[in-house]
Amino acid sequence: MNNACSQHAHPHRLVQQPLTELTDRLRASSRKVTGQRQAILDVLRRHASPLTNRQIHDALGKADCDLATIYRNMHTLTEMGLVKRFDFGDGSARFELVTDESNHHHHHLVCNRCAIIVEVEDCFPPEYETELARRHGFASVSHRLEFFGLCPRCQKEPAAEPPPPGNAAPASTGATPVLPQQQKRGRKPAKVAP
Amino acid sequence: MNNACSQHAHPHRLVQQPLTELTDRLRASSRKVTGQRQAILDVLRRHASPLTNRQIHDALGKADCDLATIYRNMHTLTEMGLVKRFDFGDGSARFELVTDESNHHHHHLVCNRCAIIVEVEDCFPPEYETELARRHGFASVSHRLEFFGLCPRCQKEPAAEPPPPGNAAPASTGATPVLPQQQKRGRKPAKVAP
DNA sequence: CAAGTCCTGCAATCGGTTTGCAGTCCCGTC
DNA sequence: GACGGGACTGCAAACCGATTGCAGGACTTG
Known part of the structure; x- marks a missing residue:
């Protein structure tokens, strides 16, 4: 039992609607209908705005589907045209379900x-x-x-945080605006001598 | 002599034009006119299309300016409005010099x-x-x-490389197209038993 | 030319993403 | 319903662009 979803008795519980179209399109391209794929699409179905891989992972419950699997599946699903990929320039791709309305x-x-x-x-x-x-x-x-x-x-x-002057896109010259990114990167502080 | 540019006798050789505007604007904000900054702007001045940090690094000669310094300076210069940042969705930011013509x-x-x-x-x-x-x-x-x-x-x-179907942006639905990325990532292959 | 800042190189580190590997699951076939 | 092969997954290593602490060097100001 390595397939994470199967660590739970009923991975398919996550699926709420019949997924006949997904099933058909997957099978047509000799791919398989896995619980993970259904769960991913189900998460997207419940969200109006595009989600990052991590957001999908969180929504799924981290134990239900590995992050790498989500990455792989978003590729597959994008290729198949079931989801659309967007990029807001904050460093992570976002995905939106393709539905009749959103197409x-x-x-x-x-x-x-x-x-x-x-x-x-x-x-x-x-x-x-x-x-x-x-x-x-x-x-x-x-x-x-x-x-x-x-x-x-x-x-x-x-103005909880001081308004960064760069974000205001002072003059619209077509340059890329910058999304908020409160990350902590770089090297950790050296430990002080005792 | 830690300042990489100074490992060479004349880092300022890279500068071809007087940079009075740069000088004025830097000093006005209590920043300093360093050889690296002048060299970076000089590289951008010689290129019409936006460059990535790495491209700037390569153009400078890797020994002339550390990559981290370029990252830091692109931030500074963007803030100051001397360069514009663009993002084509291939994972790396690109920068273009702001000139009278390109403004x-x-x-x-x-x-x-x-x-x-x-x-x-x-x-x-x-x-x-x-x-x-x-x-x-x-x-x-x-x-x-x-x-x-x-x-x-x-x-x-x-078609040197088989045309990836995803790149053709089959129907224009506003989704993000994907730039070519021939990277080698992921885990290295395990060594076979001798 | 001395002092105070600002910068830089270096290297560690971070978040996002990809991938090799081995074990698991899905599905057509018998 | 059991079986087998290919598709898929979890895991962890690794890659990439980007960020940052630190210590030493470079610019400026006076």
Whole structure:
């Protein structure tokens, strides 16, 4: 019993809906319908905004599915077109379930302070892209577009953390805004002599 | 002599132009005009498209400036508005010098195969963003927009590597395209018993 | 030119991601 | 329903971009 889900009696408990489409598409490509895959999709189904691998891992219960398995499956599912991958530039990929409703072209508006994510419809007309491709001789042109700003709640917030001047995107020149990252990296402090 | 640049007799050789603006702006914020900073800006000045920290390091000659110093300085220079940070989603940040000519709002068109970068002017009208901000109650809204496709040269190429189906961005749904990454990660193979 | 800061190189470390390996599970077949 | 092979998983090692403590060196100011 190495398959983590099987450490629990009923890994399939996590699945709430019939997954006929998943089943069909997996089998069609000679892949297998595992409890982990169903559970991952189920987590995504319950969340409106895109999740990181770690968030999926946490939501699943860490014992139910190894993080590496999630990484591997997000690749597979992205390849199969069951999920979409987004990147908000904070260092971790995010994934969103592809459903009939979400399959349309859309982007996101992300709060620079609290990282809340709002789905938005706004985009330029597709002719722009066609023309761009033609002008530069590129083929199969796609784009990535994300919006960043300060959400209503964070605007009222009395600036818990001092507003980093870099985040405000002083002049919109197309440069990449920076999401909040309160990480502790680097070397640990040396131990003091006793 | 720990300052790497000074291991060479004339680190300042790398500097080709007077850097009065850099000097003024650095001193104005009680920072220092170091050979490394001048050299970094000089590298950026000689390159049209955005460079990664590693590319800057390579261009400088690895002995001339430590990679960590480059990371630190790119932060500083970005904060000061002397360079702009871009992110094409391939896992490493890229930096472009802010000059009078490049200070205008612009984006990039990146080849999914060879990663060549073309600067493009195309963007939606600013009213879009204003309206978006108003509708969702967000403030200081900015955006990140990059285009991906297959450059003219790579279209003719007889597909040296089998064209990864994922990269073609099959239907443009706003999802993040994936840049080529031929990395070797993960665990090393176990040594076979002799 | 001396003192105070700011910076740098070095190396350790972090978070995100990938991968080899061996054991497990899924599923078509008998 | 048992069987077998290929797909998949957990585990842990390893990789990568990036960050940071520390001690010594470089810039500035006076």
